[in-house]
């Protein structure tokens with residue numbers, strides 16, 4: 001299979017690098033995936049370039065072998081607390097002689113919104129996504145193209161990231177011999193694999209509980225209103241267990257995976273678990289669950305703090321959807337429900353084809369989502385997606401891609 005017929009999603013996580021390959025065509029097809037452990041990142045930030053580079057090379061090579069293809073560029077996810085977002089408005093007057101809104105006008109309007117915000121030199125714009133247009137003062141118009149008007153305004157969602165941290169990720173991908181097709185904020189990519197269109201229309205919070213970060217994406221009325229990440233995840237749970245039980249991290253991780261539960265009250269008080277095969281040391285499973293529950297609550301509290309500015313727009317009617325490896329902790333959903341004060345369900349990546357068993361893991365949600373995101377970009381670069389139009393900052397020039405126009 002030729003590289004041009006395939007797409008590569010690269011999720012460089014705190015615990016692993018996942019490479020997912022999808023096939024192009026009218027419908028996205030997942031063809032293969034590989035996941036390689038990596039300790040080169042902390043809380044989404046590269047701390048070891050050689051280790052990260054090596055893991056990227058290995059994951060991509062494995063996935064390529066599985067599919068029998070060589071790929072030159074990847075859609076690369078970025079996350080971490082340095083990701084931040086803001087919503088900005090742009091407004092333009094339309095020329096008197098020609099009042100029918102054209103693609104050029106939409107592009108100018110989006111550029112006006114981007115110009116309206118000042119992005120500090122140490123930050124880089126990753127996405128500018130249209131959330132809705134207003135045509136001659138009439139709000140909530142999703143696609144203004146072809147309408148006659150004199151004024152066009154757009155509400156955009158702008159995602160920025162630390163320039164240095166983005167450069168460090170890009171350097172690792174580059175040194176692994178792969179080009180960066182596009183950088184994608186991980187919460188947005190993950191949402192593509194997990195959320196349904198209906199949930200996004202009603203309003204929903206996506207929480208990707210990873211190893212070192214928990215990514216957040218909030219959708220209201222079908223468009224993204226918040227993108228961010230809190231610097232805590234499953235690794236913090238493991239660390240707390242290691243400290244509380246006086247064991248090493250690998251032992252604490254094993255205890256978490258085998259006996260972990262996020263709801264202490266569900267664990268019978270008399271249950272004990274062995275801490276070591278050699279020595280006769282054991283602990284109460286209820287105590288283990290208490291340690292886990294405290295940290296999991298803390299993660300959701302941090303997430304809630306990020307969303308505090310939403311006021312009466314919280315909670316979203318569809319509640320929260322949890323994914324990521326950390327969401328595999330038994331009984332995590334009820335803890336999310338109680339701490340966030342909304343419904344909560346677990347979400348696994350939607351897999352239409354391919355090595356289902358591997359791809360359906362919540363840990364692969366971002367990798368799969370990156371392929372879905374890439375597919376939309378690659379297949380219909382001039383159409384309006386259900387998520388709105390995106391403006392990509394490329395070589396200092398704002399290039400806009402409109403996708404799936406009028407399809408939704």
Ligand SMILES: Nc1ncnc2c1ncn2[C@@H]1O[C@H](COP(=O)(O)OP(=O)(O)OP(=O)(O)O)[C@@H](O)[C@H]1O
Pocket residue numbers: 012013014015016043044079209210211212213214233234235236238253256257260324325326327328329330362363364
């Ligand atoms: N069965 C399980 N039960 C509980 N926790 C689990 C389970 N499987 C994986 N985890 C936890 O999931 C976390 C890793 O999740 P994931 O692979 O989504 O993270 P990542 O993408 O590498 O990191 P990040 O998104 O923070 O950059 C680890 O902390 C791991 O202990």
Ligand SMILES: [Mg+2]
Pocket residue numbers: 011013014208210211324366
């Ligand atoms: Mg992740």
